[in-house]
Amino acid sequence: MTTNRPLLGITIGDPAGIGPEITLKALKEEEFYRTSRPLAIGSARVLERTREQLGLSLEIHRVKEPSEGRYTAGTVDVLDMDNIDVPSLRMGVVQGNCGRAAFEYIQRAAEWAKEGAIDAIVTAPINKESLKAAGVPYIGHTEMLAAMAGSREEMTMFQIQNVKIFFLTRHLPLVEACRKMRDADFVHGGIRRAYSALSSLTGKKPTLAVAALNPHAGEGGLLGTEEIEGILPAVKRAQQEGMDVVGPVPADSVFHFARKGAYDAVLSLYHDQGHIAAKMIDFEKTVSITLGLPFLRTSVDHGTAFDIAGKGIASPVSMMEAIRAAITYSSKKPGP
Numbered sequence: 001m002t003t004n005r006p007l008l009g010i011t012i013g014d015p016a017g018i019g020p021e022i023t024l025k026a027l028k029e030e031e032f033y034r035t036s037r038p039l040a041i042g043s044a045r046v047l048e049r050t051r052e053q054l055g056l057s058l059e060i061h062r063v064k065e066p067s068e069g070r071y072t073a074g075t076v077d078v079l080d081m082d083n084i085d086v087p088s089l090r091m092g093v094v095q096g097n098c099g100r101a102a103f104e105y106i107q108r109a110a111e112w113a114k115e116g117a118i119d120a121i122v123t124a125p126i127n128k129e130s131l132k133a134a135g136v137p138y139i140g141h142t143e144m145l146a147a148m149a150g151s152r153e154e155m156t157m158f159q160i161q162n163v164k165i166f167f168l169t170r171h172l173p174l175v176e177a178c179r180k181m182r183d184a185d186f187v188h189g190g191i192r193r194a195y196s197a198l199s200s201l202t203g204k205k206p207t208l209a210v211a212a213l214n215p216h217a218g219e220g221g222l223l224g225t226e227e228i229e230g231i232l233p234a235v236k237r238a239q240q241e242g243m244d245v246v247g248p249v250p251a252d253s254v255f256h257f258a259r260k261g262a263y264d265a266v267l268s269l270y271h272d273q274g275h276i277a278a279k280m281i282d283f284e285k286t287v288s289i290t291l292g293l294p295f296l297r298t299s300v301d302h303g304t305a306f307d308i309a310g311k312g313i314a315s316p317v318s319m320m321e322a323i324r325a326a327i328t329y330s331s332k333k334p335g336p
Contacts, residue, residue: 006119012042017304018314019124025316037071044080091310099130113295153292164265166194187234197291206264210247
């Protein structure tokens with residue numbers, strides 16, 4: 001076992017979702033204790049109930065500080081926030097108390113990451129409706145972590161096999177995301193942030209492809225003018241600043257070329273454009289990585305799956321890949 005294993009804070013997500021289940025299923029694997037020190041952040045009683053439902057022989061070890069963890073296979077160390085009444089917990093249902101609990105897990109992880117007490121954060125899924133029911137003023141992990149870190153340079157990146165995908169916009173209605181593509185300054189800002197994060201991550205001068213918005217990149221304005229008004233001027237400006245950026249490349253081919261190695265990463269313009277591409281390559285093994293923060297955060301690329309929560313059938317593959325990514329990148333300290 002290595003002596004300098006990164007310490008990972010793993011938030012268990014919404015207690016009514018599959019987060020506790022996939023966390024325990026992942027942490028029963030010995031490999032993660034050879035290469036890291038995983039620390040669950042959540043409710044010990046939720047994890048204990050989940051352990052019993054799954055029939056696992058894991059020991060749940062409560063700690064108050066990361067230094068108290070055992071970090072040995074067969075034991076799941078957990079910072080016990082004890083903020084859920086387990087007998088009244090309803091699996092697979094939107095509940096404000098679960099949204100609040102999930103938010104508090106993330107708060108604690110962010111505090112420790114900023115202090116350097118943990119080397120990276122790995123997050124299980126949260127539920128937007130539960131957050132809203134709790135009065136949490138954020139729609140997702142990236143937004144809340146950026147606020148907690150005081151960062152304006154955060155970028156979401158998906159990694160799947162050899163493909164890396166950044167997102168210019170995330171949780172916006174499609175019509176609003178399309179409207180933003182006419183703003184060359186907005187697009188250029190996203191290109192700059194993605195390129196800087198990618199450079200820090202890869203340690204080299206990378207090639208970034210910018211996806212087009214319209215079919216055939218707009219066909220010179222025949223199929224839309226967003227490329228002419230905002231996207232192409234932003235790409236040219238980035239090129240003039242010394243960035244190796246190409247595009248706009250039609251979205252029906254840019255991800256294929258990236259998979260073939262033509263680009264180090266693709267900048268997707270809106271949520272589904274990049275999500276569909278990643279999940280078609282391998283749905284379960286897609287990992288979300290938040291760059292541009294003062295700490296590393298990796299995450300599963302799926303939701304709380306309320307339809308199967310509590311049934312013991314959730315796959316831990318994405319969580320395992322997220323942990324592996326955190327181990328790989330935690331020493332690289334990517335930033336803006």
